[in-house]
Amino acid sequence: MDQLVLxxxxxxxxxxxxxxxxxxxxxxxxxxxxxxxxFVYLWGPPGSGKTHLLQAWIAHAETxxxxxxxxxxxxxxxxxxxxxxxxxxxxxxxxxxxxxxxxLFSIYNSLxxxxxxxxxxxxxxxxxxxxxxxxxxxxxxxxxxxxxxxLSDDDKLAALRAHAADRQLSIPxxxxxxxxxxxxxxxxxxxxMIDMLDRYSLALRRPITVPLVRNILQTAPSE
Numbered sequence: 643m644d645q646l647v648l649x650x651x652x653x654x655x656x657x658x659x660x661x662x663x664x665x666x667x668x669x670x671x672x673x674x675x676x677x678x679x680x681f682v683y684l685w686g687p688p689g690s691g692k693t694h695l696l697q698a699w700i701a702h703a704e705t706x707x708x709x710x711x712x713x714x715x716x717x718x719x720x721x722x723x724x725x726x727x728x729x730x731x732x733x734x735x736x737x738x739x740x741x742x743x744x745x746l747f748s749i750y751n752s753l754x755x756x757x758x759x760x761x762x763x764x765x766x767x768x769x770x771x772x773x774x775x776x777x778x779x780x781x782x783x784x785x786x787x788x789x790x791x792x793l794s795d796d797d798k799l800a801a802l803r804a805h806a807a808d809r810q811l812s813i814p815x816x817x818x819x820x821x822x823x824x825x826x827x828x829x830x831x832x833x834x835m836i837d838m839l840d841r842y843s844l845a846l847r848r849p850i851t852v853p854l855v856r857n858i859l860q861t862a863p864s865e
Contacts, residue, residue: 656697662801662829665791666691672786673699676760680753681785683735684764689828690792692764696731699762703729720745725752728759735782736765736772747778761785795822798829805833811840813850820852824859 663670672682673695684692696712703710710729713720720742724730730753732746746763753759765772769783793801802818813836825835842858843850 656694657701658698661691661694661698662793662797664797665793666695666788669695669788669790672788673762674702679786680760681750681781682760682762683769683782683785683787684762684790685766685768685787686790687766687792690790691829692790693733694830695790696733696762696764700729700731715742720749722748725749725759729762730759731762731764733764734766735763736767736774738774740775743775743778747775747781750778750781764790793829798822798827798832801829802832802836805836809837809840811836811850813839816852817850817855820855824856 658670658674661670669684672679684695686692693714700710700712708729709727710731711724711727712731713724713733715732715734715738720732720738722745725748730749735746738746750761753761763782768789769779769787772779772782774782799815799818799822802813802821803815806813817839821832821835825832839850839855839858843854846854848854
């Protein structure tokens with residue numbers, strides 16, 4: 643096989659309609675048809691879809707013409723001006739440094755006192771187990787709290803089959819299973835790889851098989 647430069651196309655922007663919600667329908671309902679509760683916290687293991695949900699929520703807010711901001715505690719400090727937005731999403735709250743914990747606490751209180759705006763947060767643990775300052779932990783637990791259930795392997799297989807069918811691709815199940823054990827396990831990366839395999843199979847005039855996938859993955863970064 644000739645050396646190929648891995649060309650992973652950008653995955654579709656996170657949206658509610660491309661989130662597989664088989665086990666999380668209650669969360670989607672709460673985020674798309676909010677009631678009186680303006681503060682929501684999502685928790686679950688890495689890869690369960692929390693970031694997708696936060697970013698989809700922000701995209702949904704933008705379609706409604708609402709000022710919104712997505713903040714990732716892993717990569718940026720929380721700006722004080724975030725409180726000016728009406729929809730605020732804060733990801734990885736369990737990794738907030740001390741100063742940012744104070745900022746989030748202040749943002750929460752400002753929203754609470756104003757009676758306007760909404761705050762969506764996410765972390766790996768339930769509120770009571772978060773290693774953050776006590777007053778922030780209490781605030782996070784005041785609103786709606788949802789555990790985000792990760793997709794099972796069977797759910798992922800079903801989603802990959804559906805994605806392949808939408809693209810009119812004939813892919814045997816052993817390819818999907820090989821990807822689940824040798825490629826990134828989040829659904830966005832898995833469907834992105836299916837799209838890339840489609841392009842390479844056309845370019846090489848070869849069917850999508852496990853040997854083809856194995857050769858291509860040798861050029862792929864694992865992270």
